[in-house]
Amino acid sequence: MSHTASFHAIEWHNQQLHLLDQRVLPHQHQVLSYTSAADVADAIRDMVVRGAPAIGITAAYGYALDALAGRDLEAAYKVLAESRPTAVNLFWALERMASLSTVDPHALVAEAKKIHQEDIEANLAMGQFGAALIPEGASVYTHCNTGALATGGHGTALGIIRSAFADQRIKQVYAGETRPWLQGARLTAWELMQDDIPVKLVADGAAAQLFRQGNISWVIVGADRIAANGDTANKIGTYSLAVLAKHHGVKVMVAAPTTTFDLSIASGADIPIEQRPTSEVTSLNGQVIAPEGCDAINPSFDVTPSDLIDAIITEKGMILEPSAETVAMLFAR
Ligand code: MRU
Numbered sequence: 001m002s003h004t005a006s007f008h009a010i011e012w013h014n015q016q017l018h019l020l021d022q023r024v025l026p027h028q029h030q031v032l033s034y035t036s037a038a039d040v041a042d043a044i045r046d047m048v049v050r051g052a053p054a055i056g057i058t059a060a061y062g063y064a065l066d067a068l069a070g071r072d073l074e075a076a077y078k079v080l081a082e083s084r085p086t087a088v089n090l091f092w093a094l095e096r097m098a099s100l101s102t103v104d105p106h107a108l109v110a111e112a113k114k115i116h117q118e119d120i121e122a123n124l125a126m127g128q129f130g131a132a133l134i135p136e137g138a139s140v141y142t143h144c145n146t147g148a149l150a151t152g153g154h155g156t157a158l159g160i161i162r163s164a165f166a167d168q169r170i171k172q173v174y175a176g177e178t179r180p181w182l183q184g185a186r187l188t189a190w191e192l193m194q195d196d197i198p199v200k201l202v203a204d205g206a207a208a209q210l211f212r213q214g215n216i217s218w219v220i221v222g223a224d225r226i227a228a229n230g231d232t233a234n235k236i237g238t239y240s241l242a243v244l245a246k247h248h249g250v251k252v253m254v255a256a257p258t259t260t261f262d263l264s265i266a267s268g269a270d271i272p273i274e275q276r277p278t279s280e281v282t283s284l285n286g287q288v289i290a291p292e293g294c295d296a297i298n299p300s301f302d303v304t305p306s307d308l309i310d311a312i313i314t315e316k317g318m319i320l321e322p323s324a325e326t327v328a329m330l331f332a333r
Contacts, residue, residue, distance in 0.1 A: 006194065009049060009149045010057055012113065015068055017061045019049045022149055026190035036069065037062040037076035044083040044090070047181065051150020052224045052260055053119050056089030060112035063097045067105040073098070085272040086233055086301045088225040088262045119152030122257040122315035126156060127163030130220070130255055130313040134164045138217040139172040141207065144235035145187035146222035146255065156222040156255040158191060160313065165197045173199045174216070176207060178235060180280045180298065204237055211248035219245045223256035223312075230306030230322025231268025232256075236299055242308035251310040254322075258314050263331065266324075268303035276300045 007029070011018040017034040023046070024030055032048060034040050040062030043049055049058045059080045066076035077094050084090060093115055100111055134140065140161060144150075147158035154162065164170045173192055178184035185201055192199040202210060210216060219241050225233045232238075232254050245252050265271060276298045282290035290296065306322040313319075316333060319326045 007148070008153075009054055010061070010116065010152070012061055012109070012116075015109075017058070017065060019043055019058065020149070021048050022050060022187060023047055025149075025186055034062070035065055037066040037071070038079050040065065041079045041083040044080070050183070051145060052087035052089040052222065053151040053156070053257060054149070055084060055087050056093035056259060057112070057116045057119060057152055059083070059090050060093040060097050060115045061109075063094060064105065064108040064112045067103055067108045073103060084274055086224045086274045087260075089259050092259045116152045119257065119259075120154060122259075123151055123154040123156060123159040124163075125315040126255050126257070126313050127154060127159040129318050130160030130253060131164035131167050131169060133218070133253065133311060133318075134160075134169045135217055136169050137171050138164070138169055139174065139215050140164075140170055141174045141176065141202070141210070141216050141219045141241070141250075142188060143176045143184060143219070143221050143238055143241055144178045145183035145191070147188060147191040149187050149191060150222065155191075156257070157220040157253070158188065160220055160253070160255050161192075161197065162195065165195075171198065173197055174202050174210060175199050176202050176204050176237065176241070178237065179204055183235065207241055208244050208248075211244055211250050214248070216250050218251050218253050220253045220255065223254050223260050224301055225265070225271050226254070226256055226261045226312065226327075227265040227268050227271060228261075228263045228327055229267050229324040230309060230312060230319065230327050231271070232304045232306070232309060232312070233268060233271045233273065233301045234304065236302050239302040239304045239308075242304045246308055252304075252308060253311045253313060254304075254309055255313045258316055258331070261314075261327070261331075263327075268305065271301075271303055273302070274300040
């Protein structure tokens with residue numbers, strides 16, 4: 001399946017980290033190489049690599065790079081932790097690396113590889129759990145990019161879509177373009193087309209009209225941080241989709257490994273939301289589209305309350321009707 005796809009978002013060889021530059025996909029395939037945590041932090045901030053699990057894996061390799069170079073690991077931790085605030089996988093991965101209590105570079109590289117491999121395995125497990133909820137012949141709607149590019153491989157929401165398509169449950173995927181950064185148009189459409197999965201690209205504003213036509217079974221999305229009560233931060237626009245879905249009787253599925261949960265946070269109100277440069281809104285492909293001097297806002301994520309979510313799929317199983325109780329039950333297993 002697609003963790004053996006023809007592309008790799010993240011690769012480690014010759015004691016260097018290699019990242020497929022997601023800023024220039026799908027029209028250019030450029031791989032950039034890294035040898036320091038500071039440069040890896042810049043790559044995360046600038047979106048060379050993005051997607052919560054992929055950010056965590058990349059940060060782990062970034063930390064290992066500074067170990068290999070004999071640099072200060074506390075400084076490596078700090079610079080990587082400051083790269084992007086919302087995806088908790090980043091902090092989870094850094095904690096796991098730092099808690100090894102070793103500066104042995106080979107042990108740290110091995111741990112980063114393990115984090116990478118475990119993520120692929122989690123995605124394959126989620127794929128099976130999530131696919132089982134999808135009726136045969138379904139049309140589904142997804143947002144942002146949650147595929148092999150956003151993870152160690154296979155994907156979270158897109159992994160479920162891949163697994164369900166392989167089980168002949170999905171006949172059509174609708175991918176929201178995901179303004180302003182266009183992860184849906186540039187990355188999801190490309191990934192699905194690589195795998196010959198039927199995809200139609202949708203302008204974000206067309207979702208309500210599509211849902212009203214009544215043939216979408218599920219909205220399937222990923223997550224950047226899930227609070228203890230199931231409130232879910234994901235790409236800006238997810239909350240609007242969940243509200244629209246509720247109105248039209250479309251179900252909402254969130255796919256995320258347990259590394260995306262932050263049980264220290266009681267509800268979504270406390271999830272930090274990244275504000276990205278407003279130039280991402282006022283420009284398109286480097287070309288200014290708004291009037292000169294136009295102000296803008298650019299929150300990169302929003303929070304969907306758990307009562308708008310029908311199921312959260314993890315590698316340990318699924319949480320139906322997410323709430324503080326049902327989330328706690330999954331983690332108590
Ligand atoms: O800003 P991005 O592209 O890093 O945002 C990505 C998302 O919001 C994804 O839906 C989320 O990280 C899950 S990826 C498996």
